[in-house]
Amino acid sequence: MTNSANNAFTLDIRDDGIGVVTIDVPGESMNTLKSTFADEVADLMERVEGDSKLKGLVFISGKPSSFVAGADIRMISECETAADAESLARQGQALFDRLESLKIPVVAAIHGPALGGGLELALACHVRVVSDSPKTVLGLPEVQLGLLPGSGGTQRLPRLVGVQQALTMMLTGKQLRPKQALKLGLADEIVPQSILLEAAVKQALKGKPKKRKPKLNLIGKVLEGPLSGVLFSKAREQAQKKAHGNYPAIDKIIDTVKHGMSKGMQAGLEYEARCFGELAMTEESYQLRNIFFATTEIKKETGADGVKPEKVKKAGVLGGGLMGGGIAHVTISKAKVPVRLKDINHDGIKNALAYHAKLLEPKLKRKIMRKAEVQRDMLMLSGSLDYSGFNDTDIVVEAVFEDLNLKQQMVSDIETHAGSHTIFATNTSSLPITKIAAKAQRPEQVIGLHYFSPVEKMPLAEIITHPGTSKETIATTVEFAKKQGKTPIVVKDGAGFYVNRILAPYMNEAARMLLAGEPIEALDKNLVKFGFPVGPITLLDEVGIDVAAKVAPILAEELGERFRAPDAFSKLLDDGRKGRKTKKGFYRYDKKTKGKQVDTSVYGLFGITPESKLSSADMAERCVLPMLNEAAWCLQDGIIRSARDGDIGAIFGIGFPPFRGGPFRYMDSLGVAHIVERLQHYAKTEGDRFKPCQLLVDMAAEKQRFYD
Numbered sequence: 144m145t146n147s148a149n150n151a152f153t154l155d156i157r158d159d160g161i162g163v164v165t166i167d168v169p170g171e172s173m174n175t176l177k178s179t180f181a182d183e184v185a186d187l188m189e190r191v192e193g194d195s196k197l198k199g200l201v202f203i204s205g206k207p208s209s210f211v212a213g214a215d216i217r218m219i220s221e222c223e224t225a226a227d228a229e230s231l232a233r234q235g236q237a238l239f240d241r242l243e244s245l246k247i248p249v250v251a252a253i254h255g256p257a258l259g260g261g262l263e264l265a266l267a268c269h270v271r272v273v274s275d276s277p278k279t280v281l282g283l284p285e286v287q288l289g290l291l292p293g294s295g296g297t298q299r300l301p302r303l304v305g306v307q308q309a310l311t312m313m314l315t316g317k318q319l320r321p322k323q324a325l326k327l328g329l330a331d332e333i334v335p336q337s338i339l340l341e342a343a344v345k346q347a348l349k350g351k352p353k354k355r356k357p358k359l360n361l362i363g364k365v366l367e368g369p370l371s372g373v374l375f376s377k378a379r380e381q382a383q384k385k386a387h388g389n390y391p392a393i394d395k396i397i398d399t400v401k402h403g404m405s406k407g408m409q410a411g412l413e414y415e416a417r418c419f420g421e422l423a424m425t426e427e428s429y430q431l432r433n434i435f436f437a438t439t440e441i442k443k444e445t446g447a448d449g450v451k452p453e454k455v456k457k458a459g460v461l462g463g464g465l466m467g468g469g470i471a472h473v474t475i476s477k478a479k480v481p482v483r484l485k486d487i488n489h490d491g492i493k494n495a496l497a498y499h500a501k502l503l504e505p506k507l508k509r510k511i512m513r514k515a516e517v518q519r520d521m522l523m524l525s526g527s528l529d530y531s532g533f534n535d536t537d538i539v540v541e542a543v544f545e546d547l548n549l550k551q552q553m554v555s556d557i558e559t560h561a562g563s564h565t566i567f568a569t570n571t572s573s574l575p576i577t578k579i580a581a582k583a584q585r586p587e588q589v590i591g592l593h594y595f596s597p598v599e600k601m602p603l604a605e606i607i608t609h610p611g612t613s614k615e616t617i618a619t620t621v622e623f624a625k626k627q628g629k630t631p632i633v634v635k636d637g638a639g640f641y642v643n644r645i646l647a648p649y650m651n652e653a654a655r656m657l658l659a660g661e662p663i664e665a666l667d668k669n670l671v672k673f674g675f676p677v678g679p680i681t682l683l684d685e686v687g688i689d690v691a692a693k694v695a696p697i698l699a700e701e702l703g704e705r706f707r708a709p710d711a712f713s714k715l716l717d718d719g720r721k722g723r724k725t726k727k728g729f730y731r732y733d734k735k736t737k738g739k740q741v742d743t744s745v746y747g748l749f750g751i752t753p754e755s756k757l758s759s760a761d762m763a764e765r766c767v768l769p770m771l772n773e774a775a776w777c778l779q780d781g782i783i784r785s786a787r788d789g790d791i792g793a794i795f796g797i798g799f800p801p802f803r804g805g806p807f808r809y810m811d812s813l814g815v816a817h818i819v820e821r822l823q824h825y826a827k828t829e830g831d832r833f834k835p836c837q838l839l840v841d842m843a844a845e846k847q848r849f850y851d
């Protein structure tokens with residue numbers, strides 16, 4: 144084989160006898176493994192096996208900032224049968240077996256992500272040298288795609304780092320940084336990127352190392368020896384506590400590791416390939432892969448066709464509350480942009496600084512950041528009580544409380560004190576952007592930038608345009624949100640925008656069932672079982688009953704009767720129940736209460752005796768259908784630009800069960816006609832609020848789907 148520019152793998156043999164294989168998939172920004180490489184890889188292996196002078200082999204990436212991001216997910220999605228996917232897994236297994244069996248030492252030189260099949264390749268090598276860059280991460284994230292590691296990962300990882308650690312990595316998809324990988328024995332050496340290749344060559348010249356046993360303490364040895372049965376059943380119990388049986392990959396990962404550890408590597412690999420094939424065909428994996436494709440698409444979009452974003456070099460934040468503090472933090476720590484924060488009093492500024500410091504502290508403790516880096520990030524946040532330091536801001540995000548006059552005043556202040564190009568982004572969750580921009584001199588620079596709480600954790604940002612927002616403002620705000628680590632969706636102005644608009648009817652329906660006597664625990668439990676991270680009543684307590692009570696009439700007024708909230712909020716508020724923040728809501732928050740307990744006195748307020756009459760499935764259906772219907776309304780009204788944005792918004796903003804693909808993909812999977820039929824059924828039994836929107840009715844009549 145001669146090396147060709149079209150090859151993904153190029154072998155160069157150095158004078159010291161070490162062969163360097165550079166992985167560089169042509170035409171792609173990141174290396175992924177594809178079955179079409181089979182012939183060139185077979186040639187490469189023959190060349191290596193046939194060269195008796197070769198002393199060792201090093202695998203390194205030719206890409207500037209990634210090793211290998213795994214098997215090509217598109218290739219997995221193209222499989223039509225379980226047998227097709229199983230054979231992909233076997234192909235990878237066979238190659239990695241052959242690599243591991245080489246008599247010469249094989250070293251992986253890793254800089255950037257080594258994920259999925261990329262880490263499986265590295266696991267088959269005899270030594271792993273990693274760069275100390277923050278870009279370097281090692282992980283097996285297949286579970287997030289509804290899959291298991293299919294090319295030996297389920298067998299090699301536990302043998303290298305121990306069953307317990309391997310299960311944690313595979314069941315959570317967690318990615319390890321270099322130091323964590325070294326500690327576990329997954330990496331053998333950490334070096335600066337500049338000497339990565341040389342360090343790997345040095346390792347190869349040392350000869351083939353003896354196989355190491357996992358680094359285990361005494362308890363680890365017992366748990367992974369005589370008590371391994373307990374270890375596996377505990378892992379299953381813990382994982383299912385969160386997954387509620389909704390993710391088939393979880394059981395398969397545990398079964399496969401167990402099979403291989405008790406019956407040997409070869410049997411484990413057989414089992415692994417079979418399970419990989421089966422999982423690739425599940426609805427759950429199909430939907431999770433779709434999320435990967437959707438987010439990858441969104442990452443590439445500017446939000447405004449043909450317009451390039453302006454660079455944001457400095458940002459302003461108005462308001463030092465929880466939201467303002469969170470926004471300042473992600474702007475500095477993710478986007479690396481300095482922030483000037485204004486509040487009306489010193490406490491607000493102090494709060495924001497303290498919040499920023501609190502979020503940086505664990506990074507110092509866990510050695511993700513050095514002290515000097517933390518200090519630098521702290522210095523990037525400065526505060527003032529006036530608008531000094533705002534004149535050179537490129538964007539200002541407002542996070543003051545929800546008052547239209549106040550927000551209009553802020554627009555005017557920014558127009559006076561900041562630059563003529565400065566964008567005014569409002570983090571309102573309920574006020575129309577059109578009204579906030581109504582008195583602006585430069586309305587084209589006013590936009591909504593709606594974060595979810597807590598800002599540093601929630602992945603979604605809704606970017607809301609009013610009719611006058613310019614394309615430049617959209618593109619710059621979208622880019623800014625991406626730099627802050629958010630997945631942005633661009634939506635049109637309208638009450639509740641998208642996320643809160645679809646959330647409200649879902650919560651209202653849960654409240655209605657509660658008023659009809661369904662127990663609080665049952666409502667929460669059944670919706671969590673459906674796949675939401677928390678149930679609707681818990682969510683009401685978290686969001687604040689007062690907040691829900693304030694938003695409900697606004698939505699009803701603008702969008703109609705179907706948004707009319709049940710008459711429960713006023714009674715709760717009269718009783719001083721605002722939810723978790725006041726330690727009084729549907730649940731008890733006093734210190735003495737152990738675990739999560741319903742405050743049963745709530746039932747007395749409504750004169751009801753709780754009694755479950757609905758089945759788990761009926762309860763979930765009644766809550767979820769209004770959300771699905773409203774999502775379709777939003778598409779019909781042009782609030783969201785596509786079903787894809789609606790799915791990503793619901794999954795990343797609300798936690799709509801990812802394995803169901805989002806509201807639109809879920810409707811497709813059940814069939815739009817079925818959704819319409821169920822909505823019509825409930826419209827008869829429960830009321831007009833369930834009436835399906837015209838888009839759904841038309842689509843059902845035409846047998847259409849949201850996705851091809």
Ligand SMILES: C[C@H](O)CC(=O)SCCNC(=O)CCNC(=O)[C@H](O)C(C)(C)COP(=O)(O)OP(=O)(O)OC[C@H]1O[C@@H](n2cnc3c(N)ncnc32)[C@H](O)[C@@H]1OP(=O)(O)O
Pocket residue numbers: 171172173175212213214215216217232235256258259260261263284285288290291292293294296439442443
């Ligand atoms: C048999 C095996 O066990 C099965 C497997 O390996 S399944 C795959 C497991 N691997 C993964 O799940 C990792 C998926 N990738 C990622 O999480 C992220 O891409 C990443 C963290 C590696 C990098 O993120 P980021 O820097 O934001 O880059 P991102 O925009 O996502 O990706 C860059 C490009 O690589 C592509 N890409 C990354 N990983 C890919 C994969 N595994 N398959 C296909 N394409 C992939 C993206 O689609 C994108 O393509 P584009 O240039 O056309 O836009």
